[in-house]
Amino acid sequence: MSRTPLDTVEHATETPDVELPWAELGLKKDEYERVVEILGRRPTGAELAMYSVMWSEHCSYKSSKVHLRQFGEKAPQSDALLVGIGENAGVVDVGQGYAVTFKVESHNHPSYVEPYQGAATGVGGIVRDIIAMGARPVAVVDPLRFGAADHPDTKRVLPGVVAGIGGYGNCLGLPNIGGEVVFDACYQGNPLVNAGAIGVMRHEDIHLAKASGAGNKVILYGARTGGDGIGGASILASETFDDAKPSKRPAVQVGDPFQEKLLIECTLEAFKEKLVVGIQDLGAAGLSCATSELASNGSGGMRVTLDDVPLRDSTLSPEEILMSESQERMCAVVEPGKVDRFLEICDKWDVIATVIGEVTDGDRLEIFWHGGKIVDVDPRTVAHDGPVYERPYARPDWQDALQADDANKLPRPATGQELKDQVLKLVSSPNQASKKWITSQYDHFVQGNTVLAQPEDSGMIRIDEETGLGVAIATDGNGRYAKLDPYAGAQLALSEAYRNVATTGAKPLAVSDCLNFGSPEDPAVMWQFAEAIRGLADACLQLGTPVTGGNVSLYNQTGEAAIHPTPVVAVLGVIDDVARRTPVAFQEEGQLLYLLGDTREEFGGSAWSQVVHDHLGGLPPKVDLERERLLAEILISASRDGMIDSAHDLSDGGLIQAVVEAALLGGKGARLIVPDGLDAFTLLFSESAGRAVVAVPRSEELRFNDMCGARGLPVTRIGVVDGDTVELQGEFELSLEELRRAHEDTVPALFA
Amino acid sequence: MARVVVDVMLKPEILDPQGQAVQRALPRLGFEGISDVRQGKRFELEVDGPVDEAVLARIHDLAESFLANTVIEDFTVKVESEEAVAGAAK
Numbered sequence A: 001m002s003r004t005p006l007d008t009v010e011h012a013t014e015t016p017d018v019e020l021p022w023a024e025l026g027l028k029k030d031e032y033e034r035v036v037e038i039l040g041r042r043p044t045g046a047e048l049a050m051y052s053v054m055w056s057e058h059c060s061y062k063s064s065k066v067h068l069r070q071f072g073e074k075a076p077q078s079d080a081l082l083v084g085i086g087e088n089a090g091v092v093d094v095g096q097g098y099a100v101t102f103k104v105e106s107h108n109h110p111s112y113v114e115p116y117q118g119a120a121t122g123v124g125g126i127v128r129d130i131i132a133m134g135a136r137p138v139a140v141v142d143p144l145r146f147g148a149a150d151h152p153d154t155k156r157v158l159p160g161v162v163a164g165i166g167g168y169g170n171c172l173g174l175p176n177i178g179g180e181v182v183f184d185a186c187y188q189g190n191p192l193v194n195a196g197a198i199g200v201m202r203h204e205d206i207h208l209a210k211a212s213g214a215g216n217k218v219i220l221y222g223a224r225t226g227g228d229g230i231g232g233a234s235i236l237a238s239e240t241f242d243d244a245k246p247s248k249r250p251a252v253q254v255g256d257p258f259q260e261k262l263l264i265e266c267t268l269e270a271f272k273e274k275l276v277v278g279i280q281d282l283g284a285a286g287l288s289c290a291t292s293e294l295a296s297n298g299s300g301g302m303r304v305t306l307d308d309v310p311l312r313d314s315t316l317s318p319e320e321i322l323m324s325e326s327q328e329r330m331c332a333v334v335e336p337g338k339v340d341r342f343l344e345i346c347d348k349w350d351v352i353a354t355v356i357g358e359v360t361d362g363d364r365l366e367i368f369w370h371g372g373k374i375v376d377v378d379p380r381t382v383a384h385d386g387p388v389y390e391r392p393y394a395r396p397d398w399q400d401a402l403q404a405d406d407a408n409k410l411p412r413p414a415t416g417q418e419l420k421d422q423v424l425k426l427v428s429s430p431n432q433a434s435k436k437w438i439t440s441q442y443d444h445f446v447q448g449n450t451v452l453a454q455p456e457d458s459g460m461i462r463i464d465e466e467t468g469l470g471v472a473i474a475t476d477g478n479g480r481y482a483k484l485d486p487y488a489g490a491q492l493a494l495s496e497a498y499r500n501v502a503t504t505g506a507k508p509l510a511v512s513d514c515l516n517f518g519s520p521e522d523p524a525v526m527w528q529f530a531e532a533i534r535g536l537a538d539a540c541l542q543l544g545t546p547v548t549g550g551n552v553s554l555y556n557q558t559g560e561a562a563i564h565p566t567p568v569v570a571v572l573g574v575i576d577d578v579a580r581r582t583p584v585a586f587q588e589e590g591q592l593l594y595l596l597g598d599t600r601e602e603f604g605g606s607a608w609s610q611v612v613h614d615h616l617g618g619l620p621p622k623v624d625l626e627r628e629r630l631l632a633e634i635l636i637s638a639s640r641d642g643m644i645d646s647a648h649d650l651s652d653g654g655l656i657q658a659v660v661e662a663a664l665l666g667g668k669g670a671r672l673i674v675p676d677g678l679d680a681f682t683l684l685f686s687e688s689a690g691r692a693v694v695a696v697p698r699s700e701e702l703r704f705n706d707m708c709g710a711r712g713l714p715v716t717r718i719g720v721v722d723g724d725t726v727e728l729q730g731e732f733e734l735s736l737e738e739l740r741r742a743h744e745d746t747v748p749a750l751f752a
Numbered sequence B: 001m002a003r004v005v006v007d008v009m010l011k012p013e014i015l016d017p018q019g020q021a022v023q024r025a026l027p028r029l030g031f032e033g034i035s036d037v038r039q040g041k042r043f044e045l046e047v048d049g050p051v052d053e054a055v056l057a058r059i060h061d062l063a064e065s066f067l068a069n070t071v072i073e074d075f076t077v078k079v080e081s082e083e084a085v086a087g088a089a090k
Helices: A009-014 A029-039 A045-054 A063-075 A110-112 A117-131 A152-172 A233-235 A256-270 A285-295 A316-322 A338-347 A379-383 A401-405 A416-428 A479-484 A488-503 A522-541 A607-613 A627-641 A654-666 A682-685 A698-711 A736-744 A746-749 B017-028 B053-067
Strands: A081-083 A090-095 A098-108 A136-146 A174-185 A192-202 A219-221 A277-280 A302-306 A329-334 A353-360 A363-367 A372-377 A451-452 A459-462 A469-477 A509-518 A545-552 A565-577 A594-596 A646-647 A670-672 A692-696 A715-721 A725-728 A730-736 B002-010 B040-047 B071-077
Touching: A009 A338, A009 A372, A009 A488, A029 A045, A045 A285, A045 A316, A045 A372, A045 A379, A063 A117, A081 A692, A090 A285, A090 A509, A090 A545, A090 A565, A098 A117, A098 A469, A098 A725, A110 A117, A110 A401, A117 A136, A117 A152, A117 A192, A117 A256, A117 A277, A117 A329, A117 A522, A117 B002, A136 A152, A136 A256, A136 A459, A136 A469, A136 A565, A136 B002, A152 A174, A152 A256, A152 A746, A174 A459, A174 A479, A192 A416, A192 A509, A192 A730, A219 A256, A219 A285, A219 A338, A256 A329, A256 A338, A277 A509, A285 A302, A285 A363, A316 A363, A338 A692, A338 B002, A372 A654, A401 A479, A416 A488, A416 A607, A416 A654, A416 A730, A416 A746, A469 A488, A469 A682, A479 A488, A479 A522, A479 A565, A488 A509, A488 A522, A488 A545, A488 A627, A488 A646, A488 A730, A509 A522, A509 A627, A522 A545, A594 A627, A607 A654, A627 A646, A627 A692, A627 A698, A646 B071, A654 A682, A654 A736, A682 A730, A692 A746, A698 A715, A725 A736, A730 A736, A736 A746, B002 B053, B017 B053, B040 B071, B053 B071
Parallel strands: A098 A509, A098 A545, A136 A174, A302 A363, A509 A545, A670 A725
Antiparallel strands: A081 A090, A090 A098, A098 A192, A136 A192, A219 A329, A219 A353, A277 A329, A302 A353, A363 A372, A451 A459, A459 A469, A469 A565, A509 A565, A594 A692, A594 A715, A646 A692, A670 A715, A725 A730, B002 B040, B002 B071
């Protein structure tokens, strides 16, 4: 982009024929023509920069918007929802005057290019979303997906990502309380690094991203603006890797967690003194995004002097300043009388803060550079009226064949010895093995409020020391299920996260999602996306848990090969007293093991079919949302009334996986029997949804059975907590020692 | 024996929090007039035998694949001792 002469609005009007590099910036021809039509002239270089990043897939949701509307249209009535979709993050009422904000986002592409910094800045970005709502961040979670565990590139990506998450989160002093690690060859060239964060505030502290009140000042504070990550997240994350041209060089940002910590404290202090009218964090698309969104969400216009932006590199052009994705920056709108106090607070925290502009009573966003006006646009056209695509979608022709390839017909183990071998194979497989080596690199307990963290079913944080009020969060997603049936797969992800929250004793309240898919330009991928959203929206409506926000990551594709459709769903729950929580681990010998729910022959997409047969086909387990709701109510009541001492949700790997985990965590074995009507294999490996295994003290047996009976939940006694082996009567016996080696040695052997 | 030095620096557009921390500390300690600090790594490799083009090429490969993270860092290779080939930097 030429800088001489300065490409001002006036200059652009006088030189309509100058060719601009719109294609290199990722705009399509018709999109560029639309910009020209909106402005009534060619855009200046700076305007082009803004439109191109803001209209990228990553920022504009242009392919996904038409489908995402369902989350609003089908939103369930919920008294808990204080702020819904569209803000930096949704806010949920959790009682006692507290509100909780949470969100999950993707940082997939940057983490593949530079695993450590990509993952680290992913944590930084989601934490700033939480601060921007006025909340103090209290915990993070990280759902991760990598290529095959034994692939050499996974050994490059995984340790970097894990160290990045640990490095940044631990420096910020935020406990990492949950998430997942999944391996599948489909993620080889496109690992999924999703990051979630939770923040807590009082109701009156909610802040929104808008700039109102003419004369109010716009303050940019935090790190200086540098040349890092120019167009990175937006353009990079909006194309597949194989069509990367030199101009789309991976633009990586480096995070500075200490700067972020200062930003948290400084922002919260400014909130406390009620100095802030509106606020926005700078993430993808940097200043382009912050100024246009603040201005279009407010009542007036905005005037910004770009010369006042503190720079790390004085040679940056105005276009680059507008597009830079330098980390750890925020933008606040402050009344003129409070600017001095705001700057004082920033100074106290050693945070650079500069007034870069003000809110005007017009309706234009105007940006100046060296005295010339280089941007003069209606901010809505940049931030909200981007292109909307009705991408064609079609059920892929291979879907029928995939579903017809029924996993229930795979050869099953016939003898006790075969069952035993397959159990060992399952619990030691990379996906089912203990992730302790990974999660132990994260700090779980910093701040002293963590009551549950991995490998529990949900992470749980106490938010009030007096009353014991707490929140729980679980994230789940099963790309294999979603590949077999995206509609059901998305519902199963929600069901599992919902169940996980309830299993620990918390009441599920609201949902955030991170939708990871391949290229929207492929009708088959678009169909998966449309189906997944339809499924998720329908299920949220039925379960009464509104979607409060989230993120879409498309173009997770290398060449023709897209990842499995992977909707990751986070469910947030509330528990009145964290002392009432239910852990996974078996607590006491002699307690009775009950299986809640119905077990059917459902092996499509199962861990067993993957581990034993390397197979993916058939149909995923049946979804029954009413059953999930009933099961959740029972688990919550049982936890509150002290009827169960431990509980574990049944999901991938089935009952045996759950029992082995609970046994190893508790250091106590289990004797299992095959109940009437089931065979040993189905009991152990079926992945029917809507199930949990609970340990009931003998004194509570009657009361617990009565409660399940009265409410119509099938309950089957399957054994007892006992000894130092896991035994299936008449079939096999495995010592805890042998199980522990199998379960815990796999991941360190691969990555340590 | 010859010594080959590989200097690794963050690329100019990449944020350098360590360098910034040093820079911020300077005025506090009474050292004025330093407007920017960037911090890097220096590797000193003792090479057996003479350093010829082939050896330098190998060191270049080694630096590119192992010593530097070329996504965010640049590096230079230079020969420090006398018997080495002249002018074979980078």
